Amino acid sequence: DVKVTQSSRYLVKRTGEKVFLECVQDMDHENMFWYRQDPGLGLRLIYFSYDVKMKEKGDIPEGYSVSREKKERFSLILESASTNQTSMYLCASTITGRSYNEQFFGPGTRLTVL
Amino acid sequence: AQKITQTQPGMFVQEKEAVTLDCTYDTSDQSYGLFWYKQPSSGEMIFLIYQGSYDEQNATEGRYSLNFQKARKSANLVISASQLGDSAMYFCAMRVGFMEYGNKLVFGAGTILRVKS
Numbered sequence: 531d532v533k534v535t536q537s538s539r540y541l542v543k544r545t546g547e548k549v550f551l552e553c554v555q556d557m558d559h560e561n562m563f564w565y566r567q568d569p570g571l572g573l574r575l576i577y578f579s580y581d582v583k584m585k586e587k588g589d590i591p592e593g594y595s596v597s598r599e600k601k602e603r604f605s606l607i608l609e610s611a612s613t614n615q616t617s618m619y620l621c622a623s624t625i626t627g628r629s630y631n632e633q634f635f636g637p638g639t640r641l642t643v644l
Numbered sequence: 645a646q647k648i649t650q651t652q653p654g655m656f657v658q659e660k661e662a663v664t665l666d667c668t669y670d671t672s673d674q675s676y677g678l679f680w681y682k683q684p685s686s687g688e689m690i691f692l693i694y695q696g697s698y699d700e701q702n703a704t705e706g707r708y709s710l711n712f713q714k715a716r717k718s719a720n721l722v723i724s725a726s727q728l729g730d731s732a733m734y735f736c737a738m739r740v741g742f743m744e745y746g747n748k749l750v751f752g753a754g755t756i757l758r759v760k761s
Contacts, residue, residue, distance in 0.1 A: 563748075572648075572735060572751040588748075620689065624747055629677050629696055629739065631747055635689035 533557075534636035536621055542642045549608040551639050553621030560626045562604035563633065564588075564596065567618040579604055580626070611643045646671045646740045648752035655757050657726045664711070665721040665755050667736035673697075677739035678719040679749065680710065684732045692734075695719055726759045733757075 537552035553562065561580050565573040565588075575588030577596040585596050593615060597605045604623075608615055618640050622633040647670040657663035669678065680692040695703045695710045703710040711720040723730055733756050737749040 561747075565751075570653075570753055572650075572753040573737075573749075574751070575748065578748060618687070622689070629675070629747070630694045632679060632691035632694065633689075633747065633749060634691075635681075638687040640687075 534621055534623055534634050536619075536636040536639050538639050539637060540640050540642075542644065543608075543611050544644055545612060547608075547611050547643075549611045549641065549643075551606040551608075551619055551621075551641070553604045553606070553623075553636055554602055555604075555621075555623040555634070556602065557623060557625070557634065558601065559623035559634075560601070561624050562598065563622040563624075564594075564604065564606045565620045565622065566590070566615075567620055567638070573620060576606065611641075613643050615641065616643045617641060646673075646738060646750050648736050648738050648750055650736055650752035650755050652755045653753075655755055657723075657730075657757065657759055659728060659759055659761050660725055662722060662724045663726055663757065665723070665734050665736075665757065667719045667721065667752060669717050669719060669736075669738050671717075671738065671740070673740070677747070678710070678712070679737045679739070680708070680719075680721045681735045681737065682730075682732045683735065683754075689735075693721070723757075728759050728761060731757060731759045 534555045563578040564576040579598040595607045621636040624633045678695045682690045736752045
């Protein structure tokens with residue numbers, strides 16, 4: 531059974547803290563993505579990675595950074611958490627090359643910044 | 645700019661009836677793809693169906709079908725014989741970018757569907 535896992539389902543942090551969200555996939559996918567989901571806005575792409583150590587900015591990268599040291603792991607980092615980063619964060623992965631390949635999603639991390 | 649619009653924030657449907665969830669898209673690309681995902685209250689995203697821009701026939705997957713009208717730039721999801729388990733948030737998404745990068749997606753705001761018994 532293919533899987534994308536995220537390190538926490540729920541996380542509460544304080545303003546100014548450094549926050550790490552971890553995502554691991556066991557499908558040997560080249561491509562991994564981080565989204566945030568907010569009511570009325572759907573999912574918005576923060577960053578994606580198409581290979582180890584490679585990353586590309588998505589639509590809303592400000593305030594975030596990422597790390598991909600191993601193919602199966604993609605980390606999202608909030609350098610200094612702010613209350614407007616309170617959101618649901620979803621990680622996804624997919625293989626390269628075919629137009630119809632869906633993205634496989636993790637269960638999400640609901641982050642609250644106080 | 646590439647954009648997905650879902651104009652129905654919420655929908656109700658009676659159990660066993662069919663329901664259509666609307667999705668319109670905006671792109672200048674000739675090659676694109678459209679996806680529908682389901683998100684139950686538990687939060688996981690479940691892939692339902694895919695339609696490519698060059699596909700001549702509407703996609704179908706079990707009780708799900710995609711009513712693809714290219715000239716109108718619409719890709720509506722039709723769920724037949726609704727079940728209580730269909731109650732969820734539904735997202736329409738469009739593939740953008742190069743396929744080498746693994747299908748970057750743009751999502752709509754979503755439609756919450758509630759199935760009544």
